[in-house]
Amino acid sequence: MNYFIKICSCLLALLISSSALAELPSAAQQPLLQELTTVKLSKTLPVLQQLEASEGADMLPLFKTLLGGNLYFVREDGRLLGKYKAQGATLYADLFTGEKLVDLTKKQVKKIKVNNRLRGYLGEAIARIQLNNSDSDVRAEAVRSLFSDLDANTIELIRTARLDEQSRSVQDVMDVALALYRADNSDDATERLQAVKDLQGSLEPPVRNQLTKLAENDPSRSVRKAAQKGLDKIAKQAEMYSFVNQLFFGLSLGSVLLLAAIGLAITFGVMGVINMAHGEMIMLGAYTTYVVQLLLPEMIEYSLWIAVPAAFIVSGLVGILIERLVIRHLHGRPLETLLATFGISLILQQLVRTVFSPLNRQVATPDWMSGSIEINPLLSLTLNRLYIVAFALLVFMILLIVLKKTSLGLNVRAVSQNRDMAKAMGIRTDRVDAMTFGLGSGIAGIAGVALSQLTNVGPNLGQAYIIDSFMVVVFGGVGNLWGTLVAAFTLGIANKFIEPVTGAVLASILVLVFIILFIQKRPKGLFPQKGRAAE
Amino acid sequence: MSILDSTRDAMRRDQVWSFLQEHEQKVDISHQVLLYVEGLNLSFDGFKALNDLNLYINDGELRCLIGANGAGKTTLMDVITGKTQCDSGSVYFGQSINLLDKDEAEIAQLGIGRKFQKPTVFEAHTVMDNLELSLKSNKSVLPTLLAVLNGEEYDRIDEVLETIGLKGERMMLAGSLSHGQKQWLEIGMLLMANPRLLLVDEPVAGMTVQEGERTAELLTSLAGERTVVVEHDMEFVRSIAQTVTVLHQGSVLAEGSMDEIQNNQDVIEVYLGEAP
Amino acid sequence: MSGFMSKFMSFSRINGDSKVAPFVVLLLTVTVLASACNLLLPSDSIFYVSTYTITLLGKYLCYAMLALAVDVIWGYCGILSLGHGAFFALGGYAMGMYLMRQIGDRGVYGNPDLPDFMVFLNWSEMPWFWQGMDQFWIAMLMVLLVPGLLAFVFGWLAFRSRVTGVYLSIMTQALTYALLLAFFRNEMGFGGNNGLTDFKDILGFDLQADSTRVSLFIITALLLCGLLILSKKIMQTRFGKVIIAVRDGESRARFIGYKTENYKVWLFVYSAMIAGIAGALYVPQVGIINPGEFSPINSIEMVIWVAVGGRGTLIGAIIGAILVNYAKTKFTAIMPDGWLFALGAMFVLVTLYLPKGLMGLWEQLKEKQQQSKNQSGNDSPNEKAEEGHA
Structure with missing residues (x-):
């Protein structure tokens, strides 16, 4: 609790200091x-x-x-x-x-x-102002904005700025601009050839256009050849970066799957309780984020930091409630548990529909999460996805530590391996059950916070993920957290690599069919538990 | 049974007149040995449950298998009956039938019966139905759908009911029987199938002393007719034993008559030494 | 009449006493009465049954048939299939394709060869799987074969590799989910998310006519009764006993020599075919089939019909389906938002407090009554055996 207060006060201090006033004329x-x-x-x-x-x-x-x-x-x-x-x-x-x-x-x-x-003047003036900006990214962007209409004036502008420029990356962009101009306008074939050579290695889209133009139309054969060579190089790099991009999207989908499935890996995998309302725990987490933003409209930037613990608590408590009221009474009857929890999922969905309306709700994305990191003109990674990959791994690690190092984790593992023995050792199994279920549900809630940053929040949010989550857990091998990790990323990446070939719907169908067939071959998943205890 | 298998059987010299022979008699026991278990290895996550285990069981023998917990008794039975796959080794039924490439149902149809530690009968069925299901018959889907009990089979059921002493409970639900009765019903179910090899796992667990004695009688009376392998604690083994095999850490430690075993130094060390 | 009745009673007689025969008689009586009241009475009579009600009843009976299918596999064999909606929908689509072909050139686009949606998608010819579907017998064959084949392939793969329990349930749910996604695609050639609709007639009879509606209703009732008796008979053979044995102790059944996977596969196929028939009867009465029927929630709702009625009792499944759907009709009319709450609560309460469903409750009440009369011990054991244990 103390921690919580400390964090809150820190956040408050940050908030006050950062709300700087706009410059007045x-x-x-x-x-x-x-x-x-x-x-x-x-x-x-x-x-x-x-x-x-x-x-x-x-x-x-x-x-x-x-x-x-x-x-x-x-x-x-x-x-x-x-x-x-x-x-x-x-x-x-x-x-x-x-x-x-x-x-x-x-x-x-x-x-x-x-x-x-005026428009012509304004464009240049903006570029001029930005070229003098103290932020190197702004300067580089300003040069890029000039690529499309390079003329003697702008080139002069860039050339002057180039002399004072300190940042290496901005210098590169400026050189590209200068070379582009020369390649386009110079009458001297050797100068053009030199310009083409200077352009090589740059991935800016205008460079590609210019090279294509030169490769087709330039009177000098050597320039055409050099331009073609440059183009081939760019094509090769483009291919590689599109691969990296797909990989990134795959990882991002994988981390979403991991977040959604990891709570299930605990309730289903470790405890053996099948919880069809797991998707609704995710949904509750997402709605918690929505409510937090609703209650603290001026703190959108920090809302996620509040939403994560809040969602954990809300979903966790609901989970404990479900465990106490329903699941406990259905111990050892998995099919009945499945049905009862499905009923609960219906009730929760309808409850949310009644309270928040059946329409989707938009959750705001804080500034620090929007935007993207541009590694080069062909490859930029959206920040929110990047954060979610990191967040998923972090949650996974924390969970692993909780299960391996804490006494709760020890108890959970003991109860999951041999309930009667654990009871005999004085472990309060019913309490451990409730806590474990709460932990799994709480993590689902955290997953909901992350998902709220990627999709709209609606009553059916959880439904979309429940089957996928089960597939991940089953594919990875029940009771094996590492298996869940590998399975989530495998499925995510596979999905994103099949998608361009077949389309999104067919890709998910193919993945489903693949898992169905895989389970036939290896019913215990990728990393099965062995031995008599597994039966 | 696939067509290929049945033609192969038909071509064997001892099987040429197969219509004269009983279904079960295709087990080739020309060397008097019914079951060969050789070089069996099995490990669970590094734990060696079976370690180069060799075991030969003669036709018509009553063999007792003993050993401490984790010695590999139940695991051995699991491998023989197809419940568990072993890592390496071979298990042959008679001279020619490789049990390792068959599943539980095929092994059961070959005439190997198995009784589990916990009595498992079909609780929602009557005693009668339980026995009917265990009848030695064609157990593929269509014949089962069309099957009707004939007089001979009724007699067989009556006979078994007599043997296991459940005649009066014929129409009772198996679920409402006492623990000991369930054990006998299970043995009865095995008898219905008329097996060549009967593997019985701790038959007197949870029985009263009287029930245990009756079970011992039942098992002894079965020996000679068909091979029985039993494993249980020393007390019970002493009362029925002919040949005893001691398992230890997944392999055979000693084999011989009860007296020999009791005087075997190794056995005393690892097993009897711990026994009360 | 009474001679016929007693003959019928002896045909559907069950070892010991059973409620199947009286139930069938009751069901058929209600069917005949309702039909007669619709066709023979004038519409202003108090006993007149509207065609809407007849269609509604027909729909309930289709659901009852579907519940029967679920009960056969779940109540008797312990396999909880969350994918029976898929078989139902496939049967429905087979029937829908036939009805679609019957429209001929009466569609909006008036194309004599192609159904409207294909014209709309600019297809020039009919996909191969639409060939021959204008023949009633081929369509009916498909109603049985397509669900049967899917069940066979899926079951063969799943049961052979011993996928059981919750895993199997999830796999079946994934199956129907995959089909849902697939049928939403226009390229599949089943009308995309609009599905198949605007049917005109069946075997030359106008689908809007009262007589056709009543006939469909009667056919549904007859088939339901037929399938009920057939299923009961099957469950009384040794095959049925093996099925129950599989439910209560699959490994034991294996160790006495039954290849349980084969038994499960064939029962699954049988059950899928019943579901397919139910779907085929449902479509002409409701007038539409769309991919929504594949949605996982539909399949899971069927399970609750069976659970409410009492699994492992075929009559219970039928009663459950009719009751729950009647409640749904009433409920959605009064307060549409409340239905999902009620359904959810039903799932929870039935599994917690009524594991044997209404039939179990009835049994219990009867037993109590008997005990109070000090007449206990008269129950035939077979009776008890019919109730689910799993």
Whole structure:
């Protein structure tokens, strides 16, 4: 409990310090901004240039909004607004404070128009501002955004920036841009050849386009040949990276399966209790996340840290309740347990439908989980999937440690191996049963938190995973956690590699059929328990 | 039984006149040995349950198998009756039948009966039905569907009911019998099948002294007619023993008459020494 | 009439006393009465039974047949199949294909050769498995063969490698789930998620006509009675005794020489065929078959019908199916949201407090009554043997 309080207070402190205020326009800029709302379209350019010269970096949102054609101002006071769409409705927000202005009607605002000349200028200005940004990723991105319309001006811009550039990765991108320009525009065949050589090894999509163009049309044979060579190299790399990408998707699906199945591996695998309501434990976990976000709307960033323990507790308690009230009375009658827990799953689903409505609920993804890591232009790993792979492995490890190192784990293993003997040794088997079941259910709840980040949360969430989870546990060998791990990742990866060939539905059918056939051949799974105890 | 097997049987010289012979008599015991167990090995997760075990059982012999817990008695029976697959070794029934490539049902149809430690009868069936199911008959699906008890079979059932002393309980549900009665019913079920080899696992476990004595009588009376292998504690073995085999850590430690065994130094050390 | 009745009674006589014969008589009487009240009485009479009710009753009887199929395999052999919905749906699809072919050029697109959905998908010719389905006898053969074959293949694989208990249940559930996914695909050639519908007539009789509806209802009742008696007879042969032996002690049955896997496979096939017939009778009465019938929850719902009625008693399964479905009809009319709560509660309560179902409860009450009359011990042992133990 103490821990919990500590964590909470830490989170609170973080929250306060991080809510930094948006930069407001300086005094010098205010009249220029006002002028922007009144000036004619043909006279806008000088105003923008002055703005850029004054304090360019702060004007980035303004330029971007203007370029997108979303810049408005309030007719009354000339306050600048950005228009954006949220959930189908059009909303306006103050450009600098970010304050949402809900009750503005269309008549009260006016759009600031742009023409093509302004758009050209804005694009360059944004690139210029970003090239001076302190974040190297932003600078690299700015160079990339210039790839599509390289001309003498932009090249000059990049060349100047290149001189001061310190970051190695940004330098590379800049070199690619320069080489691209040379390869396209130089009249000298040797210079083009050199440019093509410089471009080799780069995976930027424009490079590929440029090389294709050169390989087909360039007058010089040696340039064509070099370009073709470069293309082949890119194709080879693309193949490899698409393999890596599929592998990653497979791992990600595998980790979802692992999370869903690992609780079952305890209740079904270790305890031998078949719990058809396991999917609903996952669903409860996902709804817990939803409720946590609902209760603490301003703490979305940290909601998952609260949701994980909360989901564990909620699902765990429901699990213990089910064990106490129903499963305990059906000991040694697996088929009856199956039916009774199926009944419970129906009740839980309907309960959620009644309380939360049958519609899907959206759970927000915190910023630190959205986005992706771009390793190179052909390979980027989405962060949420990456986190879930890590999270699944972490949960697995913790569980392994709990079972191997704690006294609860010792008791669980003792009871699962020989109930009567354990009882004789003074282990309170009924309590151990309840705790184990609670543990398995709680982990299902945690899985629900993770799943809520990948899919919509609805009453049928659990149903979608229950059969898969059982397949994973059975495939891996009942009572063997490592088996579950291997099975989950095998099935996940297999699924993702079959998918491009056959389509998603047929892939899952094939995997199901494969498992059915596999179980015929090895009824005890991949890693069976041996010996007389197994029977 | 596949066509190939039956043709193969038909071509064997001693089987040419198969219609003259009883179904069970195709077991070739020309060397008086009914069961060969040679070089049997089996390990569970590193634990060697059977360790190069060799055992020969003669036709018509009453053999007792003894040994401490974990000596491999039950495991040996499991391998012989096809319940467990062994890692290496061979088990032959008579001269020619390899038991290792057959499953439980085929082995049972060959005439090897098995009685488990815990009495397992079909509790939802009457005593009569239990015996009917165990009748030596064609046990494939269609003949069973069309099977009707004939007079001869009724007589056979009556005879067995007499032997096991359950005549009065004929129409009772097996589930409502006492523990000892269930044990006898199970033995009766084995008798119905008229087996060549009867493997009996701890037949007097949980019986009263009187019941145990009756069981001993029953088993002794069976010997000579058909081979019986029994394993149980020393007390019971002493009362019925002819030849005794002592198992220890998955292999045969000693073999001989009860007297020889009792004086065997090794046996005294590992087994009798611990016995009360 | 009474001569015929006594003959019939002796045909369906069971060792000891049994309720099958009286039950069959009751069922047929109700069927004949309801049919007569629909066809002969004017629609303003108080005793008039509407065609809607007849169809509803016919539907219940199809479910009862399905429950019979589940009970044969679960109640008597202890194999809990959560995939019987698949056999039911396959039988239904076979019938649906025949009915689809009967539409001819009366479809929306008026194509004389191809069913509407194929025209919609721009298919130029009929897939091979639709060939011949315009022949009633071929379709009926498929009603039996397709579920039977699937059950045989699945059972042969599963039982031979000794997959039992909960594993088997999960495998059967996965089977029906895989079929569900497959039948949702348009490329399968079974109408995708819309399934097969808009049927016009069967063997030349208009499906909307009262007489056709009543005939279908009567045929369902007759087949149900026939299958009930057949199943009862089968369970009384030595084959049936082996089946119960497998339920109560499979390894023992093996050790006395029965290849239990063969027994289980054939019983599974028999059960799947009953389910297929039920599906085939269901489709013309309900007028549609779609992949939803494959969904795992349907298959598991069937199990609860049997559990409520009392497994291991064939009559119990039938009564359970009719009762639960009647309750469902009533319940969903009054408060649709409540039904799943009720169903869920039924699962829990029946398994906890009524393991032998309503038939078991009735038995118990009767026994108590007898005990209070001090007449205990009259029960024939066979009676008890019929009740499930597993």
